[in-house]
Amino acid sequence: DTGVSQNPRHKITKRGQNVTFRCDPISEHNRLYWYRQTLGQGPEFLTYFQNEAQLEKSRLLSDRFSAERPKGSFSTLEIQRTEQGDSAMYLCASSSSSGGAETQYFGPGTRLLVL
């Protein structure tokens, strides 16, 4: 079963450092999403790709955040100059635009702690 995978699963960093997370979607899925989840809250949308094109970015995605999806396969989410407020679970999801309704399948997440 090749579900959505994310690496690393956990990351501890010091304030001001840069971090990069990777997401590998389900292989036939052309849509990929990033969400952020803080303690006690539901996931909040950050950004979404269709193939390699980044089609929407949330206002939550400050200039310190950048996401890429080269060749429409895996995606990376980079946070520059991390702040303590960036501590959260970062979730990736993928789906297939086969027409009509679609379901997003989530990876296990990357938990970030900024000290």
Add this chain to the structure above:
Amino acid sequence: AQSVTQPDIHITVSEGASLELRCNYSYGATPYLFWYVQSPGQGLQLLLKYFSGDTLVQGIKGFEAEFKRSQSSFNLRKPSVHWSDAAEYFCAVGPRSNDYKLSFGAGTTVTVRA
């Protein structure tokens, strides 16, 4: 704008008892509706979804949910809870237009007591 409300932050239920988790949504039309479950430190697992048709939908692990348009609700139920059902449950809505992101409620934490 769409939004989801899960009125119950925390529910405690005895093993073998029934469970109902509430979800209310706000959206201009009928959205796509989902329930996900999250175990501690894990990602989200899809329990069930409603797109159209029969308003009572069955999911995995013995869960079901009923869409009630008049009440803008999509409540999740399970007749008999197992200890392994202890987790956090999220209701989500996805629009039917060209805007594919999900909007989640704040979640309900379920504790199962022996």
